[in-house]
Amino acid sequence: GQNIDQPTEMTATEGAIVQINCTYQTSGFNGLFWYQQHAGEAPTFLSYNVLDGLEEKGRFSSFLSRSKGYSYLLLKELQMKDSASYLCAVRGGSGNTPLVFGKGTRLSVIA
Amino acid sequence: GAVVSQHPSWVICKSGTSVKIECRSLDFQATTMFWYRQFPKQSLMLMATSNEGSKATYEQGVEKDKFLINHASLTLSTLTVTSAHPEDSSFYICSARDDPFFYEQYFGPGTRLTVT
Numbered sequence: 001g002q003n004i005d006q007p008t009e010m011t012a013t014e015g016a017i018v019q020i021n022c023t024y025q026t027s028g029f030n031g032l033f034w035y036q037q038h039a040g041e042a043p044t045f046l047s048y049n050v051l052d053g054l055e056e057k058g059r060f061s062s063f064l065s066r067s068k069g070y071s072y073l074l075l076k077e078l079q080m081k082d083s084a085s086y087l088c089a090v091r092g093g094s095g096n097t098p099l100v101f102g103k104g105t106r107l108s109v110i111a
Numbered sequence: 112g113a114v115v116s117q118h119p120s121w122v123i124c125k126s127g128t129s130v131k132i133e134c135r136s137l138d139f140q141a142t143t144m145f146w147y148r149q150f151p152k153q154s155l156m157l158m159a160t161s162n163e164g165s166k167a168t169y170e171q172g173v174e175k176d177k178f179l180i181n182h183a184s185l186t187l188s189t190l191t192v193t194s195a196h197p198e199d200s201s202f203y204i205c206s207a208r209d210d211p212f213f214y215e216q217y218f219g220p221g222t223r224l225t226v227t
Binding site for chain 1: 221
């Protein structure tokens with residue numbers, strides 16, 4: 001089976017840095033993804049990790065440790081518009097397997 | 112980037128009726144499309160994997176006779192919710208890949224279904 005855990009809610013201050021953790025247990029591994037989803041909208045792709053280490057893309061960075069089954073998404077210089085749900089998703093197995101999502105972390109950015 | 116559209120964006124129907132949701136890949140061919148369902152404040156739950164020209168693969172607990180999936184072409188997949196009930200009210204999102212071995216899945220904007 002597959003199990004993906006992430007905190008349900010987080011609150012952070014505008015301009016600060018926040019780290020959203022994700023742990024996973026899957027049968028097979030073919031990449032870990034982070035998506036942002038605003039209420040009532042479809043998810044939008046943020047990052048992809050398949051090898052250990054840190055991937056940086058502007059204000060967003062994502063880290064992966066395959067041996068620990070662990071990832072985090074780091075958001076810097078938080079803005080109010082970053083208030084959204086952040087979904088950790090894993091692609092297990094190989095080939096054409098679909099993404100399996102965690103329950104998402106609702107981030108509230110406050111002034 | 113690749114674009115996936117869904118139609119309608121929202122629909123209200125009466126209990127017992129059927130509703131069809133379309134998912135189209137606008138600028139690429141999608142051999143595989145995925146259908147997800149999302150209840151309020153929940154994450155996306157995979158319902159089925161739809162392959163062009165073959166039967167869909169349903170996840171455990173998803174009734175294939177209730178949620179009919181047809182992937183008739185490389186750019187269109189449809190999900191029909193038959194004999195809808197209020198508990199089927201949800202946000203339905205489709206997703207597609209243009210290459211089975213490429214990492215990214217592109218998501219449609221979703222369809223909000225309300226069954227009264």
